[in-house]
Amino acid sequence: MNNSTPTRYEQLIAGARSTEMILNIGPQHPSTHGVLRLEVITDGEIVKEVIPHVGYLHRCFEKHAENLTYQQTIPFTDRMDYLASMNNSHAWVMGVERMLGIDKDIPKRIEYIRVLVCELNRIGSHLIALGTYGIDIGAFTPFLWCFRDREHIMNMLEWASGSRLLYNYIWVGGLFYDLPVGFEERCSEFVDYFKPKMKELNELLTENQIFISRTANVGVLPLDVAISYGCSGPMLRASGLKWDLRRVDEYSAYPELEFDIPSGKGEMGTIGDCWDRFKVRIDEIEQSLRIIEQCLDRLKKDLKRTPDFDPRARLPKKITPKAQDFYLRAESPRGELGYYFITDGKTEIPKRVKARAPSFHNISVISEISRGILIADLIAIIGSIDIVLGELDR
Numbered sequence: 001m002n003n004s005t006p007t008r009y010e011q012l013i014a015g016a017r018s019t020e021m022i023l024n025i026g027p028q029h030p031s032t033h034g035v036l037r038l039e040v041i042t043d044g045e046i047v048k049e050v051i052p053h054v055g056y057l058h059r060c061f062e063k064h065a066e067n068l069t070y071q072q073t074i075p076f077t078d079r080m081d082y083l084a085s086m087n088n089s090h091a092w093v094m095g096v097e098r099m100l101g102i103d104k105d106i107p108k109r110i111e112y113i114r115v116l117v118c119e120l121n122r123i124g125s126h127l128i129a130l131g132t133y134g135i136d137i138g139a140f141t142p143f144l145w146c147f148r149d150r151e152h153i154m155n156m157l158e159w160a161s162g163s164r165l166l167y168n169y170i171w172v173g174g175l176f177y178d179l180p181v182g183f184e185e186r187c188s189e190f191v192d193y194f195k196p197k198m199k200e201l202n203e204l205l206t207e208n209q210i211f212i213s214r215t216a217n218v219g220v221l222p223l224d225v226a227i228s229y230g231c232s233g234p235m236l237r238a239s240g241l242k243w244d245l246r247r248v249d250e251y252s253a254y255p256e257l258e259f260d261i262p263s264g265k266g267e268m269g270t271i272g273d274c275w276d277r278f279k280v281r282i283d284e285i286e287q288s289l290r291i292i293e294q295c296l297d298r299l300k301k302d303l304k305r306t307p308d309f310d311p312r313a314r315l316p317k318k319i320t321p322k323a324q325d326f327y328l329r330a331e332s333p334r335g336e337l338g339y340y341f342i343t344d345g346k347t348e349i350p351k352r353v354k355a356r357a358p359s360f361h362n363i364s365v366i367s368e369i370s371r372g373i374l375i376a377d378l379i380a381i382i383g384s385i386d387i388v389l390g391e392l393d394r
Helices: 008-014 061-065 070-078 085-100 108-137 141-161 183-206 209-215 223-228 274-301 358-364 375-385 389-393
Strands: 021-025 037-043 046-053 324-332 335-343 352-356
Touching: 037 375, 046 375, 061 070, 061 352, 070 085, 085 108, 085 324, 085 335, 108 141, 108 183, 108 209, 108 274, 108 375, 141 183, 183 274, 209 274, 209 375, 274 375, 335 358, 358 375, 358 389
Parallel strands: none
Antiparallel strands: 021 037, 037 046, 324 335, 335 352
C-alpha cells in the first residue's frame, strides 16, 4: 500500500469538479514543439490549471558525460539543444578550458570564429522560433520565409563544419577546422541579403494587427515571477530586465564587441506578454547581425588567416583538470545554459556533470501565466516560450 502524500498536481486532478474537463495536449501535437505533454484542467474554453509532464525525450547527456572524456562528450552537447549546437559546445568547451587554466591562451582568431558561428546559429534558432510561432497563431507565409533564410545559415555552417545540424566544430583548445577560404565574403553577402528580409518579416508578422491581437496582453510574465522561477534569455528580458550573460560574464570575444540588449517595453500590450517575447527575439537577430559584422571585420583585417595558423595547435594532449567543483554558464538562444562539473583530478572523465537547461526553467512557469485564459491562448503561450525538448529533458 502506498502511503505517500499526493503531490499538488495529483490533488488538483483529484479535486477537479464535475463541470471541469481534463484535456491532454501532446505529447504528439505539433503546437507543443516536441514531445511535451500538458495536462490541462478546463472549464469549457477557460484554462483552470496547466500541468506540464516532461521526460519523453531524455538524451542521457549527463550519463554520457560521466563515461566519456571531455573531448568525446562534445557531440553529445550538440544533441541537447539541437537547434543551437554551436552555443552548447561553446559553453562546454569554455568550462573545460577554464578548469584547465588555458582559456587565456586561446588565439584571438579562434575566439572570433567561435562567436561568429554561435551568432549565426543563434539567428537560425530564432528564425525557427519566429516561423513556427507564426504557424501556431495561423500565419503560414512567415514560416516559409524564416526557413528559407535559415537554409542559407545552415549551408554556411555545413561548409565550415561538414554538418548541417550537429556540428562538433568547437573543440577544447581550438576548432575542428579553420573557416573555409571565402567564408567571410560569403557571410558578408548573407548579412547584406538578410537585413531587408527582417524588415519584410516585421511588416508581415510583427506589425500585423491579427498577430498583435493574438499575442498582446496574453501570457503576461511579471518580472518577479520570472526571476523566482529561474527564467532566463528572451523570456526574462521580455519581462523588462536587461540580463544577458554575454554582457554580464563577458566571456570569449564578447567584451570587445558592441551590441545592445533588447528587452520588453510593452509597446503593444503589457510588459512580459507573448508579443514582447516575440519582439525581443526579432531584436536579438538584429543585434546578432551587428556582432557578425564586427567579427567579419576583425577576421578580414586584424585576424587574417595565415598559412601557418593551426586551429588545433592548442588542443591539449590530455585533459585532466585538477579536483574541483566548477560551474560555467553562457547565453544560449533560450537563456542561461550551464554546466556544473565535479572532477577528481585523476582521470580524463568527469566524476559528475550537471547540465542547467534554460528550457526546463522557462517551461516551469507556464502554470503561473496560463490560469484563466482561453485554450487557444495557451497555444500562443507555449510558442512564445520557445522550448527544445532535447535540452529540457537532457
